[in-house]
Amino acid sequence: xxxxxxxxxxxLEALGADPWNAFLHVDAEGARERARRVDPAAPLAGVVASVxxxxxxxxxxxxxxxxxxxxYVAPYTATVVARLExxxxxxLGKTNMDEFAAGSSGxxxxxxxxxxxxxxxxxxxxxxxxxxxxxxxxxxxxxxGSDTGGSIRCPxxxxxxxxxxxxxxLLSRHGLADLAxxxxxxxxxxxxxxxxARAMDALSGPGFSEALEGAAPEGLRVGVPREFLEGLAPxxxxxxxxxxxxxxxxxxxxxxxxxxxxxxxxAAYYVLNYAELASAMMRYDGLRYGEPGxxxxxxxxxxxQARAAFGPEVKRRILLGTFVTSxxxxxxxxDAAVRARAALARDVERALAGVDVLAGPTMPVRAFRLGExxxxxxxxxxxxVLTVLANLARVPAGSVPLRVEGLPVGFQVMGRxxxxxxxxxxxxxxxxxAG
Amino acid sequence: MKIGLEVHVYLATRCKLFCxxxxxxxxxxxxxxxxxxxxxxxxxxxxxxxNAAAFESGVRLARALGMDLRPRARVMRKHYxxxxxxxxxxxxxxxVATGGSLAGVPLTELHVEEDPGAYDAEAGLxxxxxxxxxxxxxxxxxxxxxxxHARRFLQELRLVLGYLGVHRxxxxxxADCNASLAGGARVEVKNxxxxxxxxxxLEAEIARQRxxxxxxxxxxxxxxxxxxxxGRTVALREKETEADYRHLPDPDVAPVxxxxxxxxxxxxEAPLARRARLAALAGVDEAAASVLxxxxxxxxxxxxxAALAPPALAFGFVARxxxxxxxxxxxxxxxxxxxxxxxxxLVEALGAARITPQVATRLLRQGFDRGxxxxxxxxxxxxxxxxxxxxxxAAREAMAANPKAVADWRAGKATAVxxxxxxxxRRLAGRAxxxxxxxxVEAALRESD
Numbered sequence: 001x002x003x004x005x006x007x008x009x010x011x012l013e014a015l016g017a018d019p020w021n022a023f024l025h026v027d028a029e030g031a032r033e034r035a036r037r038v039d040p041a042a043p044l045a046g047v048v049a050s051v052x053x054x055x056x057x058x059x060x061x062x063x064x065x066x067x068x069x070x071x072y073v074a075p076y077t078a079t080v081v082a083r084l085e086x087x088x089x090x091x092l093g094k095t096n097m098d099e100f101a102a103g104s105s106g107x108x109x110x111x112x113x114x115x116x117x118x119x120x121x122x123x124x125x126x127x128x129x130x131x132x133x134x135x136x137x138x139x140x141x142x143x144x145g146s147d148t149g150g151s152i153r154c155p156x157x158x159x160x161x162x163x164x165x166x167x168x169x170l171l172s173r174h175g176l177a178d179l180a181x182x183x184x185x186x187x188x189x190x191x192x193x194x195x196x197a198r199a200m201d202a203l204s205g206p207g208f209s210e211a212l213e214g215a216a217p218e219g220l221r222v223g224v225p226r227e228f229l230e231g232l233a234p235x236x237x238x239x240x241x242x243x244x245x246x247x248x249x250x251x252x253x254x255x256x257x258x259x260x261x262x263x264x265x266x267a268a269y270y271v272l273n274y275a276e277l278a279s280a281m282m283r284y285d286g287l288r289y290g291e292p293g294x295x296x297x298x299x300x301x302x303x304x305q306a307r308a309a310f311g312p313e314v315k316r317r318i319l320l321g322t323f324v325t326s327x328x329x330x331x332x333x334x335d336a337a338v339r340a341r342a343a344l345a346r347d348v349e350r351a352l353a354g355v356d357v358l359a360g361p362t363m364p365v366r367a368f369r370l371g372e373x374x375x376x377x378x379x380x381x382x383x384x385v386l387t388v389l390a391n392l393a394r395v396p397a398g399s400v401p402l403r404v405e406g407l408p409v410g411f412q413v414m415g416r417x418x419x420x421x422x423x424x425x426x427x428x429x430x431x432x433x434a435g
Numbered sequence: 436m437k438i439g440l441e442v443h444v445y446l447a448t449r450c451k452l453f454c455x456x457x458x459x460x461x462x463x464x465x466x467x468x469x470x471x472x473x474x475x476x477x478x479x480x481x482x483x484x485x486n487a488a489a490f491e492s493g494v495r496l497a498r499a500l501g502m503d504l505r506p507r508a509r510v511m512r513k514h515y516x517x518x519x520x521x522x523x524x525x526x527x528x529x530x531v532a533t534g535g536s537l538a539g540v541p542l543t544e545l546h547v548e549e550d551p552g553a554y555d556a557e558a559g560l561x562x563x564x565x566x567x568x569x570x571x572x573x574x575x576x577x578x579x580x581x582x583x584h585a586r587r588f589l590q591e592l593r594l595v596l597g598y599l600g601v602h603r604x605x606x607x608x609x610a611d612c613n614a615s616l617a618g619g620a621r622v623e624v625k626n627x628x629x630x631x632x633x634x635x636x637l638e639a640e641i642a643r644q645r646x647x648x649x650x651x652x653x654x655x656x657x658x659x660x661x662x663x664x665x666g667r668t669v670a671l672r673e674k675e676t677e678a679d680y681r682h683l684p685d686p687d688v689a690p691v692x693x694x695x696x697x698x699x700x701x702x703x704e705a706p707l708a709r710r711a712r713l714a715a716l717a718g719v720d721e722a723a724a725s726v727l728x729x730x731x732x733x734x735x736x737x738x739x740x741a742a743l744a745p746p747a748l749a750f751g752f753v754a755r756x757x758x759x760x761x762x763x764x765x766x767x768x769x770x771x772x773x774x775x776x777x778x779x780x781l782v783e784a785l786g787a788a789r790i791t792p793q794v795a796t797r798l799l800r801q802g803f804d805r806g807x808x809x810x811x812x813x814x815x816x817x818x819x820x821x822x823x824x825x826x827x828x829a830a831r832e833a834m835a836a837n838p839k840a841v842a843d844w845r846a847g848k849a850t851a852v853x854x855x856x857x858x859x860x861r862r863l864a865g866r867a868x869x870x871x872x873x874x875x876v877e878a879a880l881r882e883s884d
Contacts, residue, residue: 279524285523322681325683
């Protein structure tokens, strides 16, 4: 174990001037101070961690990547952040993210995009862009992010890290700023599966690291949804099929399964995301946060001015979310999405019935160039097609990097609700066989 | 004329609806002294599971009003922009119950919701001490006959609430009053405090609408307020279209299992049914018997006393003497140093002429002042009660002589005990301690069961 004090110094050295724009807030002095007080016997002693800027950390800024929350200091600490600290991790600072987690590339942050440490002209993936970059750059050994529709798995895939989106509700969401409450939760990202498991031991409870012991491909039943292998970029499809073959040759049993309602997943996901985001954003009216309008103006005018400070993606989602839940439109949009979600959850359950896990790629493409998709929301949303399923079905899903040339490719593993340890175990197998 | 009410009742729970902050905002020492990240709507702060005590109060009130309970209630977000709201959505439960009636007014539904904060538009200041405090909203059908009927409805509601002990009495009742005349639109007079003001506001509003119609005008759909200084309603805002609150089930709150909650609650006699029963027992009309159900402890005191002494005597003593002490001290009987059993004992001694009315009054006051009423009474009578064996023997005799009361008790009618205690007491010539005798009767009943 590296001594916590030394680990913090190394992290600060690796961070330098943060050329990736991974952090929105670095608490160097505080980290040094906290490192001195870490119990060397604590399970995460020696681990330096980053926390996504949508998680509350008492006494520290919390912007959610939005101008609207510039200057806001959290008056309390998120349960998951408190657990990391209690386990001996030293938190270095808050990481960059898409504004209110509305984005898949890190580019909608009001404080500038994050760069991918593996290729600085590429996006690191989002919305937990700084989480992915802070680990990929070798600054921290653990990043705490969140996942609403792939927000931890996408950066893991694009940056070459391992990450888990746990079963919905397994980790406390207290202190995680709302985007789409029924879909999201805190999620850890680390250089490897063992690092993710150690984080889960601290965040949820013991048993995850233990589950990795003796992980082997023999007898593992892997369901491969045929829909997961459609429409992939060739430089993603090849390594994913390779990995599946390697698993099979090492004794895993591949089973082709179908997820017929998967074609509705993206539409259902975004309608629900908009609806819940529009509700969550109601509180940002300029009265408590943000820049209010001039004095003596009406509340309406003042809050309209404060809300004008949101970026275009957040505004788009507020407008669409208000529309799809309006009295006239909700039946056609919101309620239909709720039904589609239920059908999808049944599909996922059925697909998982005879197998241990489902597997496929995490993202249909490798990390794209900064600016390549940011002006085309539909192209941006399309990249989430493989990750949103797990959020809609509330099941655990992780991403583990494959051994490839060039930009990283993530391999996704999904499991039954509550079987997060089994997903991590399967991820460990993939890491060993094809990582 | 159509009149309907939406009544808001603050519930007397210890904590707010979704956090552990104290719900008693009236006792807050200064603005925003009783807030936390949850009830002040800080980014990311999640609600705790709904305060079960608040929903229990809702269920008990619904039962007392003869409403049909729903099996579960989701907690919805009601969205609207207003400075008093920490998150610009209000968490409001689906109906706990529907149907039922009170004072001849059919009820629409009853639900539990959180209060927003208090906004001082003049000063531009917001106080979140009451944000998240639990409320019950009771909605009536538009079937109230006239303003006086509305007042009677609220007085009866207050009686029921007092008996159940579920509301924060000092916070008062607030009602949104809807009134329309034939041919006119519905006008809502918002946030009127107290039964008397509701009557005044409705009288003023109906007079105003009559005036508009008489002068050839049209009554427009709008929301008005009531100025109790001038006794007039004043325009607040026109409400031409129904606001769209975009109700969504709150993803952060699991639905409340009302059926499970109702199963956990002990069954209880509805307060107004008890009033009817006690009125018959006392030989008075229901209006006179209302004082007995202002508080459950008063009804208990009367019923126990009526089992040991002539009911008319018991009624007079409880309705006059005991209530006078309560009024004088502004302390409900539940919180006083005198118990319903003490009152019964006193009435019993009075009925047996072992003490004079003057002594009874003095002993009662002493009891309210410093407790120990039973001991003081025994001393006054100058002797101690019969031995325990005598109590048990009297209990068995009373049971043997009254098989019907015993059968009633076995069939679940708990009040049959009162009758048997009275019969046993008579066998002891009224010399036993009522509490001890009651325990002896209950023990004998259980033994025989």
